[in-house]
Amino acid sequence: MKTAKSNSKTNDLFARLIRGDWSVFKKSRSDAFDGHEVLDLGSIGEALLSRRGEASGTMLAQRLLDNFEQSTPEAQLEFFLKLVKKFAADTEKLQNAIDRYQGTPSGEALLRLHNAAEPRRQELIRRLNYSSGGTHRLIKMREVLLGFVGDHPEFASVDADFLHLFMSWFNPGFLEMRPMDWSTPANILERLIKYEAVHAIQDWDDLRNRLDPVDRRCFGFFHPQLAEEPLIFVEVALSTDVPTSIQKVLHPERAPIPANQATTAVFYSISNTQKGLAGVPFGSFLLKHVIEHLQREIPNLDTFVTLSPVPGFARWLAHERANSQSEFLTEEIRESLNMLDVAGWHANKKKAETVRIALLDSARAYFLRAKTSRGAAVDPVARFHLRNGAELHQLSFLGDVSEKGLKQSHGLMVNYLYRLSDIERNHEAFVERREIIASKAVTGK
Amino acid sequence: MKTAKSNSKTNDLFARLIRGDWSVFKKSRSDAFDGHEVLDLGSIGEALLSRRGEASGTMLAQRLLDNFEQSTPEAQLEFFLKLVKKFAADTEKLQNAIDRYQGTPSGEALLRLHNAAEPRRQELIRRLNYSSGGTHRLIKMREVLLGFVGDHPEFASVDADFLHLFMSWFNPGFLEMRPMDWSTPANILERLIKYEAVHAIQDWDDLRNRLDPVDRRCFGFFHPQLAEEPLIFVEVALSTDVPTSIQKVLHPERAPIPANQATTAVFYSISNTQKGLAGVPFGSFLLKHVIEHLQREIPNLDTFVTLSPVPGFARWLAHERANSQSEFLTEEIRESLNMLDVAGWHANKKKAETVRIALLDSARAYFLRAKTSRGAAVDPVARFHLRNGAELHQLSFLGDVSEKGLKQSHGLMVNYLYRLSDIERNHEAFVERREIIASKAVTGK
Amino acid sequence: MKTAKSNSKTNDLFARLIRGDWSVFKKSRSDAFDGHEVLDLGSIGEALLSRRGEASGTMLAQRLLDNFEQSTPEAQLEFFLKLVKKFAADTEKLQNAIDRYQGTPSGEALLRLHNAAEPRRQELIRRLNYSSGGTHRLIKMREVLLGFVGDHPEFASVDADFLHLFMSWFNPGFLEMRPMDWSTPANILERLIKYEAVHAIQDWDDLRNRLDPVDRRCFGFFHPQLAEEPLIFVEVALSTDVPTSIQKVLHPERAPIPANQATTAVFYSISNTQKGLAGVPFGSFLLKHVIEHLQREIPNLDTFVTLSPVPGFARWLAHERANSQSEFLTEEIRESLNMLDVAGWHANKKKAETVRIALLDSARAYFLRAKTSRGAAVDPVARFHLRNGAELHQLSFLGDVSEKGLKQSHGLMVNYLYRLSDIERNHEAFVERREIIASKAVTGK
Amino acid sequence: MKTAKSNSKTNDLFARLIRGDWSVFKKSRSDAFDGHEVLDLGSIGEALLSRRGEASGTMLAQRLLDNFEQSTPEAQLEFFLKLVKKFAADTEKLQNAIDRYQGTPSGEALLRLHNAAEPRRQELIRRLNYSSGGTHRLIKMREVLLGFVGDHPEFASVDADFLHLFMSWFNPGFLEMRPMDWSTPANILERLIKYEAVHAIQDWDDLRNRLDPVDRRCFGFFHPQLAEEPLIFVEVALSTDVPTSIQKVLHPERAPIPANQATTAVFYSISNTQKGLAGVPFGSFLLKHVIEHLQREIPNLDTFVTLSPVPGFARWLAHERANSQSEFLTEEIRESLNMLDVAGWHANKKKAETVRIALLDSARAYFLRAKTSRGAAVDPVARFHLRNGAELHQLSFLGDVSEKGLKQSHGLMVNYLYRLSDIERNHEAFVERREIIASKAVTGK
Ligand SMILES: [Mg+2]
Ligand SMILES: [Mg+2]
Structure with missing residues (x-):
């Protein structure tokens, strides 16, 4: 709404809306959306944020979501781009708020600054939620957005706004x-x-x-x-x-x-x-x-x-086996692990026994010693439960002999134990000191 | 949590908490809250925002709300003061974010700025909501806060945070x-x-x-x-x-x-x-x-x-009658309105007729011509319905002859009409151009 | 439906019904029901029991109940008389069934006899229940019937049919x-x-x-x-x-x-x-x-x-006091009981004490020794609880000082105790041997 | 309960029951039921009907149903035999009631006769319904009973009692x-x-x-x-x-x-x-x-x-084709119907066409002219819908080409039409005059 041109276009839309001329919004998928409609999607957004939104909010929200869902991926992409560019914070207002805060850092100035720094799209998302079924549809809209984020890092800020609101709405x-x-x-x-x-x-x-x-x-x-x-x-x-x-x-x-x-x-x-x-x-x-x-x-x-899967184990182990310098695998263990390459090893009792100790030793290394580049535990399921305050309780050889289980972890499963009296202490040890809390059965100590 | 001292005190509390020593929190009203407990209320807040809050959030939230509700007004006031001072935004972090944004006003920098400008108490309020019944209790907490705001204008920013979250949570x-x-x-x-x-x-x-x-x-x-x-x-x-x-x-x-x-x-x-x-x-x-x-x-x-009351009419009319320069009352009308001072005028048909025309004329002036210092319609109920897009439809003499009705509006009631096809136009006329939309029966035109 | 005449009348009604001519049934109360309509009420009943009832049962049931409820008491009385006379068992069929059973008392002959002895109104009541809300309306119909039974002992058999079905339908x-x-x-x-x-x-x-x-x-x-x-x-x-x-x-x-x-x-x-x-x-x-x-x-x-009332006590006691030969009252007790005739005795501590022992002694006689002409306990509430297997546990002097309590039992209340392990034994003692099970506190033994 | 012996046995059981000695009832299936337990099943029934049943009805009902369900088929059979013999009407009481009614056929005498003719097992079934889930369990009990009825025609009267009560309880x-x-x-x-x-x-x-x-x-x-x-x-x-x-x-x-x-x-x-x-x-x-x-x-x-199946058609047609004297099949039709014996005829358009007219003609005879020995329509589905007042509306050749459809009706399906204005008339024509109401498309007239 910065240029006279877009204003006039928008105003014209408003005029038609006010007259009840809803043909400005395309409804059916068959009217495939072209550039003109993309403008419309953004324009409905502007209408929704405007004073008209107060009177017709629910209907406008409905319309925007209908149109979005029927749009082509290209038109949806355009819409998200608009959210980045046109529905960010008002930069002029923000600069004023910064200046004022720098002048007198009062509570009031801070409040004004916080408000000015809030992207306009947050209020847009709130208003989209007015429509019936809006919450679910907004979740689906973010799902679409997440599909684009890989190629469009600039969408991260839009995503942050969705997440900010969802964290608030889906408060436990x-x-x-x-x-x-x-x-x-x-x-x-x-x-x-x-x-x-x-x-x-x-x-x-x-x-x-x-x-x-x-x-x-x-x-x-x-x-x-x-x-x-x-x-x-x-x-x-x-x-x-x-x-x-x-x-x-x-x-x-x-x-x-x-x-x-x-x-x-x-x-x-x-x-x-x-x-x-x-x-x-x-x-x-x-x-x-x-x-x-x-x-x-x-x-x-x-x-x-x-009774949990170990989704990252096989990949990690393959990587270590390929790395002749790996600090985690001894020669003896490497030798035994070769059995893993023999098809059907797990179904043969004798073959399975050959590999058991080496696999469990590797698993111990995976859980207790290996770290990501950021120093975190490698296994995502482990991170979830340890952060929650659970203890790594037991390693189960051939706990999951399904195709998936063999593929992702050579059949390994583990138990995380939630001992209520220890949860807070464990949680703190993990998040503050990155300690991996594990039972003696696992640590072997 | 800026000084070593408070940190150590807090840490000590944490230590006891982790050991399961809940006696640090007073429970019953009879242990009247003194200075020490006030510290506790804030300290629970800090615990709730800390990493411990992840593991014990619900329980900590429960505890803070229990304690707050059992506190004396003095202790509650102390807690709100703490929210102002200790749970505002982190000023250092905010300054960094401002500097960064001034350097490069990227989407990411803006996001960081917005986050840094968010008072920490917003997250505190979100976490208090974890506890069972938390939403209702937070509403009650704000009710207490609003009782203090008159004497404590500095609480306005705390109130703004409550309102910000409630607007989000109570989205239609x-x-x-x-x-x-x-x-x-x-x-x-x-x-x-x-x-x-x-x-x-x-x-x-x-x-x-x-x-x-x-x-x-x-x-x-x-x-x-x-x-x-x-x-x-x-x-x-x-x-x-x-x-x-x-x-x-x-x-x-x-x-x-x-x-x-x-x-x-x-x-x-x-x-x-x-x-x-x-x-x-x-x-x-x-x-x-x-x-x-x-x-x-x-x-x-x-x-x-x-069928609506006119809560501000009698007060306004008294003011105008007292003002000999009033632009709204002619001498003739003033004369007729004197009957309002006669006790029981409304119950006497003849007396009531004497005043009818003058009162309705004054009401027309009240609705159509009188304005607040900011230029808005004087009557709060009128502002609500006109803003919603309704039309001032009819004035009813002696529509409410209850004691309350006579006192607040000399018995006057009005109808606001919601004509669906006009709502958006009426709304816009009112909010954009401050037009008072009224029927011919009211305007007399 | 025994005479050709009524048959033809009825058939004519059916014919109109089948043509959808519902005007044969009067609807509004204002068309007060005369002899003709009374016939109608019975006729709908016949239609409901006939083959037409299979096709239009719900509608016919609805109609009969509507008409009944709008009828005058006289017309309702006529309807009940019809239930006695026209909707009893078919006497010819019954005599056949008796003859057959006397001939060969087989299971089949007994079944036939039982069916033949069932009054036709039982099936009528079952079909009235088809209509929406029928159960409640039938309860109300019996309430009307019970109002007539005093003056019309012949309605006892109709009432027995209602009760038979209600016992089945309101099975615990x-x-x-x-x-x-x-x-x-x-x-x-x-x-x-x-x-x-x-x-x-x-x-x-x-x-x-x-x-x-x-x-x-x-x-x-x-x-x-x-x-x-x-x-x-x-x-x-x-x-x-x-x-x-x-x-x-x-x-x-x-x-x-x-x-x-x-x-x-x-x-x-x-x-x-x-x-x-x-x-x-x-x-x-x-x-x-x-x-x-x-x-x-x-x-x-x-x-x-x-904590139970003693509804029959005051009446019984008045009767005994009036009977100079009463086996239950000694002279001394009679003397003390005179205080009961002094207004406000219960509110005066001293007066109340005067009467206490005599009243409790009389109550003991009332519960433990007095019997109805059939040999049952006099008090209806006592009969209910004792039959349930409870024990008369305690007598409470001035347990109910309300006007009603003083009037019906001079303020006496009692406790019945449900001791689970004794319920079956108590019940049996009461129903088989008419023993009044009471605590030592009551019996004084 | 007729002989002293059984009485004393029963009394002994009661005595133990009253003492809380529930071991008289076997609980687990593993204690397979022998003659002794069969006695128990009947004895619980007696207890349930006795005065003890008033105090402990729910528990006794529960016990009887538990025992019944865990019994062997032999023991269940014994129980049903007991229902026939021991839980019929009391013959002496019945004879008295007959005598009294023959003397004076008053309403009261009739009521007494009806009550006396009611088998005691009806009350037993009502009391079994006291227990939680009793209704469903009684339905299952009748299912068991129905399995015996073929070999035990004497169970018909027991079944009649179940049905009598179910008709009352499952009133629409x-x-x-x-x-x-x-x-x-x-x-x-x-x-x-x-x-x-x-x-x-x-x-x-x-x-x-x-x-x-x-x-x-x-x-x-x-x-x-x-x-x-x-x-x-x-x-x-x-x-x-x-x-x-x-x-x-x-x-x-x-x-x-x-x-x-x-x-x-x-x-x-x-x-x-x-x-x-x-x-x-x-x-x-x-x-x-x-x-x-x-x-x-x-x-x-x-x-x-x-859209309905014609379950009896193929069987009927086979019978008529086997009967060279059949009044329903002309020589020409017989000829065409031979195609039905060719495997896969229905899947071959030409073959199917050969048989179409003959099959539909036979179907017309089946529906419109064929009768059971009692003069009723042959097809059970037809009887259901015609009785309800529907019209046989249309015959559909190869309407159901599933294996089942071909087997039971050579693929024939039909439509019954529920025309609301005709339902009552159709119903009456069918039940009173055995008219088969069919559309012109079916009758060909
Ligand atoms: Mg926010
Ligand atoms: Mg019956």
């Missing part, structure tokens, strides 16, 4: 933890099948097998505006010991145990569902809520533990 | 409009009695009279976190004409009409309930939702109109 | 026990005010006082077809001892105790709500469900006891 | 019609897969295909006591014409139409689910409720029609 205080079971509506359950990210759910029988037996639980976080979409969910097996094999946990023929005989709750899968909410932390809060819930429901439980 | 997209009627839970209905701000509800019989008849409706906005608290509600009478007297509308003996015979929906009362949400706009959205809902429910309706 | 297995509290819908709560039969609820404040405090509970039985009508409800006070005064239990200023500190649940009021369900037993089942529920909710509870 | 006035769709809980939806009796549902994808598209609907009747079990359900396709092929209706790739474009609702499958409710009519009521519901939901609909 607004989420509801809900158990899901076989009496949950089918349209929600099918999302579990769709989104399960760790151990794929084959079909409805497999799903039922994870929900219906008396020793199984599943919990998700829901936001009131996305009533049918769990944002994240965790699958739980009740057990009498700490399991070491996912195939045993999920065995379709296993005999369920009565819940009140269980002593151990095993979190064997935790999945986020909304790409557009990347960066909003749910996992840690969900686990804590679930532990609290289970303690109340089944007072007998005394152990809360995961 | 997160609110649910719910009809309320005689089958609504009693604990919600009693809030209608408590919060009704326009025409007081005498008792449960009066309440039933406003909810249960087939030609009455009531709607409220609810937030998922405050399931039992309507944030705002509007009471509606279905009618066959535009009413001019609230006593007739609420007459306990009137005969209800079948809903499908009604042509007119009358909004005769609209009340906000949460002082702590002052400044978050709900009314305009609620009215629009309600109109939409009623159009679907009762297709016969063609008129949506208020 | 179909009822749902629901807690009611301050978050219960207002339209249900107002029924508590309306139906409370023991200690009248003054207003909504009184109601709230009985529901909302943490040491109060209320439970009702609901039938799925009467979702807003509790069939029976009981009010419960949680306490640390067995109370002796209803005024103390209901004192508006008393301090509530935390539920988990309570050891005693006091049932201080139990009320049936539907006159039309007289004779269907709910109370015993409700009490047992409530005790089970409370045991789960508050494991600390170890005593379940009533 | 107590049922709730509920839409089911893709948001229905999975545990209910899996029952649709299990119980679909007409066109088998292959898997969850097939199910979703029948529920989720905008032009599909599904409705069921539910009883409040069986919240997760639809008693009957009907699947509906919305369409713009009357369909003739089930494969087209269910085609997984068809394009759904918007509901408001549909003019025709097609009931293409209706299934009962509870064998134990055989004989309780639901179908007719459900269809009428569904039609009413759809009329309100989609005012555009003007045609309500089935």
